[in-house]
Amino acid sequence: MKKLYNAFRSLYGGDNVMKITELRYIPRWIVLFLDIFIGLVSITISYYLIDKLHVKVNFPQYIYYKIVFILFINAIFMFVYKTYAGIIRHSTFFDFFKILLCSGSTLLTMLLLNLSFKIIFGKPLYLYPSLFLYFFISIFIMFFFRMMIKQVFNILIDYKGxxxxxxxxxxxxxxxxxxxxxxxxxxxxxxxxxxxxxxxxxxxxxxxxxxxxxxxxxxxxxxxxxxxxxxxxxxxxxxxxxxxxxxxxxxxxxxxxxxxxxxxxxxxxxxxxxxxxxxxQIEDLLNRKPIKIENIEVQKRHFEKTVLVTGGAGSIGSEIVRQVAQFKPSVIVVVDQAESPLYELELDLLEKFPEQIFKFVLADISNNYRLEALFEKYQFSMVYHAAAYKHVPLIEENPHEAIFVNVLGTKNIALLSKKYKVNRFVMVSTDKAVNPTNVMGASKRTAELFVQSLQGSEGNVTKFITTRFGNVLGSNGSVIPHFKKQIEKGGPVTITHPDIIRYFMTIPEACELVLEAGTMGSGGEIYVFDMGDPVKILDLARRMIKLSGFTPDEDIKIKFIGLRPGEKLYEELLSDNTTTVPTHHQKIMISKDPCIRFEEIDVLCKQIIKSAVKRDKLQVVRLLKEIVPEFISNNSEFEVLDKKNIEISES
The missing domain is CATH 3.40.50.720 (NAD(P)-binding Rossmann-like Domain)
Structure with a gap:
C-alpha cells in the first residue's frame, strides 16, 4: 500500500515516470475490485444493447438485484480461479485462460439458473442474449485492461532512464x-x-x-x-x-x-x-568448438584412487584438480611451491567439493626427499605432472632454474613414480619443446626424453605418457590478460613482431586432453592434438582494442618491441622428422619422436644438473644443445654456441 500511495503521490507531484515504475505490482484486492467493476460495466453494456434492440427484459422490477447477483456469482469464480493473483504487467496466455474459465463458469452457472427459473416460473430470470453478451464483453474488457496496463508499464520502463x-x-x-x-x-x-x-x-x-x-x-x-x-x-x-x-x-x-x-x-x-x-571477450572468438571427451575409463582410473597433481596451483594444474575431483578419488594431493596461490586454491576447492579429501602440500619438486615421503605415504595410482617454469624470457636469463624445476623436478617425480609402481604418469609439456629456440623449450624437451626413456627401462610397470599443448586462454602471464591490462591503462599494446602467430586452446579443453591421455596407449607416447588454425597476434590485439570500444592506432597505440630472447615467430606441435599416428579420437594424435635410452639420458641429466648447481649458464645451455640437437637459439646470447658448433662441424 505504501508503494501504491507513493506512486499516486508522485503522479500528483509530477515525478510520475520514476515512481510508477518502482511500483512492483498493484495490490491484489485492487485488481479484484477492478475486475468486478469491469463486470458491472459489461452487464450495463449488455443491457444497454438489449434495450436498443427494443427487447423487454424478464422481471424488470428486480433488475438491480439481478445485476448484483450475476456479479456475485462472477466474483465467486474469480476467487476460485484466482484471476486477480497474476501480476498484470507480466500477463500471459495463462492469465487469459483463467479469465476464460472464470467467465465460462459464470455463464454456465447462470444458464443452469435460467433453466431452473423457466421450469419453476415459466420464463428464465435473464434473457439468454444478455448472458452471452456479458460473457464476451467481460472477457474482452478484462483482457484488454491487462494488455493495456502491460503495454503502459513497458513504455514507462522503456522510457525510464x-x-x-x-x-x-x-x-x-x-x-x-x-x-x-x-x-x-x-x-x-x-x-x-x-x-x-x-x-x-x-x-x-x-x-x-x-x-x-x-x-x-x-x-x-x-x-x-x-x-x-x-x-x-x-x-x-x-x-x-x-x-x-x-x-x-x-x-x-x-x-x-x-x-x-x-x-x-x-x-x-x-x-x-x-x-x-x-x-x-576475445576468448569468445578464439574458442572453437571444444573437444568433449566422454570416456568411462577416465572415471575408472580416478574413482576411489589416490591422485597426485604437481604444479596444482597453476592454471593447468588447478583445472586438472577440479576435473579429477568430479570422479570422487579417495584423496587428491596437490603440490606446489607458490604459497598464496596454493592457499587460495585450497579455499576454493574446499568450498566447491566439501565431500572430497584434499591434501595441500607446499613443496619444491626439486627436493626429492620431500617428494618421496608423499609417495611412500599415499601410494599414488595416478600422477599428473604439471609443475614447470614456462616464461621464455625469464628462463633465458636463468637457465639453471629451468634445469632444477623442468629437468630435475621431472626426473624426481618420474623416478619415484617408477619406484612406487604408480599406474600412470602423465606429464604436461608444451609446443615450445618442438624444434626449441629457447632454454625453456629445450628443458621441456629434455624432460620429455627422460620420461620416454623410463618406459622401456628395467623393472618398470608404470605407463609414462606426455601431452603437448599450445597456449592456453587466460592462463597466468599469457598474452590476453597482458593485453587487457595494457588496454585498461590506455595503451600502448606491445607486440614483439607484426608477423608472430600462436595456437590457442581453453584451459578446460587442455585438461580434458590430459585426463584422456591418462587412459590411452601402452606408455611412452607423446600426445598432440588438432589445435585448429593459428592466430596472428597483431589481429588478436586489434580485435581486443575494438571490443573494448576503442580504435586501434588512434585511441590505443600498437607498439612493436622486437622478439624477446628465445622467442620465435610460430610454434610447432610436431618436429620435422616425426610422423603421427591416429588414435580413437579424430582430434588427438601420437607424435613418433626420436627417443634416447635411459642410461644415456640419465648420464646427460646428471651432468646438466651439476652445471646448474654451479650456475654455469653457458655449460648448461651447451649440454641442453647436446641433449636436444635441434635446439637452435634465436635472438639470444646463446646463439654464440650455435656458431661454435657450426665452425666445429665445418672444420
Missing amino acids: SASKTRVAVVGVSDASVSIARAILHNPNYPYRLEGFLTKRSDSHKALLLGHKIYNIDKFFKDKNLISDFDAILIIKEIMAKQELEEWMTFALDNGLKVLNAPTLSKMRESDLVGGIRNL
Missing part, C-alpha cells in the same frame, strides 16, 4: 533471442534498452516482435542514420557458429557498435539473463 541506457539490437528472432529481449523489457534496473532485432532474413522487415522492428542486416548497416540510433548489438554466442559470430562482430565493430554477449536460458535462469550480459 533511457538517456543513460545502452540501446541494443538483439541478433536473431529465435526463441533464445526473444527470451533475452523479453528479459530486457521486464528488467528496468538494468542498463539496456531494446530498440529492435537484427536478422539475415529478408522476409521479416515489415513484422514487429515484442512491439519492436526487425531489421535486415544488409539494409541496417547501409543506413548510417539508423545505426546512430543504436549503441550495441547483442548476440548469443552459444547458438552461433564461429564464422557467423565473426561476421556479426565485424559488422558491428566496423560501424562503431559494441558487441554484447548474452547467456542462454539453459545456462541461466530467465530472471538472471540480463545480469549475465557482458561485453564480448
Whole structure:
C-alpha cells in the first residue's frame, strides 16, 4: 500500500515516470475490485444493447438485484480461479485462460439458473442474449485492461532512464533471442534498452516482435542514420557458429557498435539473463568448438584412487584438480611451491567439493626427499605432472632454474613414480619443446626424453605418457590478460613482431586432453592434438582494442618491441622428422619422436644438473644443445654456441 500511495503521490507531484515504475505490482484486492467493476460495466453494456434492440427484459422490477447477483456469482469464480493473483504487467496466455474459465463458469452457472427459473416460473430470470453478451464483453474488457496496463508499464520502463541506457539490437528472432529481449523489457534496473532485432532474413522487415522492428542486416548497416540510433548489438554466442559470430562482430565493430554477449536460458535462469550480459571477450572468438571427451575409463582410473597433481596451483594444474575431483578419488594431493596461490586454491576447492579429501602440500619438486615421503605415504595410482617454469624470457636469463624445476623436478617425480609402481604418469609439456629456440623449450624437451626413456627401462610397470599443448586462454602471464591490462591503462599494446602467430586452446579443453591421455596407449607416447588454425597476434590485439570500444592506432597505440630472447615467430606441435599416428579420437594424435635410452639420458641429466648447481649458464645451455640437437637459439646470447658448433662441424 505504501508503494501504491507513493506512486499516486508522485503522479500528483509530477515525478510520475520514476515512481510508477518502482511500483512492483498493484495490490491484489485492487485488481479484484477492478475486475468486478469491469463486470458491472459489461452487464450495463449488455443491457444497454438489449434495450436498443427494443427487447423487454424478464422481471424488470428486480433488475438491480439481478445485476448484483450475476456479479456475485462472477466474483465467486474469480476467487476460485484466482484471476486477480497474476501480476498484470507480466500477463500471459495463462492469465487469459483463467479469465476464460472464470467467465465460462459464470455463464454456465447462470444458464443452469435460467433453466431452473423457466421450469419453476415459466420464463428464465435473464434473457439468454444478455448472458452471452456479458460473457464476451467481460472477457474482452478484462483482457484488454491487462494488455493495456502491460503495454503502459513497458513504455514507462522503456522510457525510464533511457538517456543513460545502452540501446541494443538483439541478433536473431529465435526463441533464445526473444527470451533475452523479453528479459530486457521486464528488467528496468538494468542498463539496456531494446530498440529492435537484427536478422539475415529478408522476409521479416515489415513484422514487429515484442512491439519492436526487425531489421535486415544488409539494409541496417547501409543506413548510417539508423545505426546512430543504436549503441550495441547483442548476440548469443552459444547458438552461433564461429564464422557467423565473426561476421556479426565485424559488422558491428566496423560501424562503431559494441558487441554484447548474452547467456542462454539453459545456462541461466530467465530472471538472471540480463545480469549475465557482458561485453564480448576475445576468448569468445578464439574458442572453437571444444573437444568433449566422454570416456568411462577416465572415471575408472580416478574413482576411489589416490591422485597426485604437481604444479596444482597453476592454471593447468588447478583445472586438472577440479576435473579429477568430479570422479570422487579417495584423496587428491596437490603440490606446489607458490604459497598464496596454493592457499587460495585450497579455499576454493574446499568450498566447491566439501565431500572430497584434499591434501595441500607446499613443496619444491626439486627436493626429492620431500617428494618421496608423499609417495611412500599415499601410494599414488595416478600422477599428473604439471609443475614447470614456462616464461621464455625469464628462463633465458636463468637457465639453471629451468634445469632444477623442468629437468630435475621431472626426473624426481618420474623416478619415484617408477619406484612406487604408480599406474600412470602423465606429464604436461608444451609446443615450445618442438624444434626449441629457447632454454625453456629445450628443458621441456629434455624432460620429455627422460620420461620416454623410463618406459622401456628395467623393472618398470608404470605407463609414462606426455601431452603437448599450445597456449592456453587466460592462463597466468599469457598474452590476453597482458593485453587487457595494457588496454585498461590506455595503451600502448606491445607486440614483439607484426608477423608472430600462436595456437590457442581453453584451459578446460587442455585438461580434458590430459585426463584422456591418462587412459590411452601402452606408455611412452607423446600426445598432440588438432589445435585448429593459428592466430596472428597483431589481429588478436586489434580485435581486443575494438571490443573494448576503442580504435586501434588512434585511441590505443600498437607498439612493436622486437622478439624477446628465445622467442620465435610460430610454434610447432610436431618436429620435422616425426610422423603421427591416429588414435580413437579424430582430434588427438601420437607424435613418433626420436627417443634416447635411459642410461644415456640419465648420464646427460646428471651432468646438466651439476652445471646448474654451479650456475654455469653457458655449460648448461651447451649440454641442453647436446641433449636436444635441434635446439637452435634465436635472438639470444646463446646463439654464440650455435656458431661454435657450426665452425666445429665445418672444420
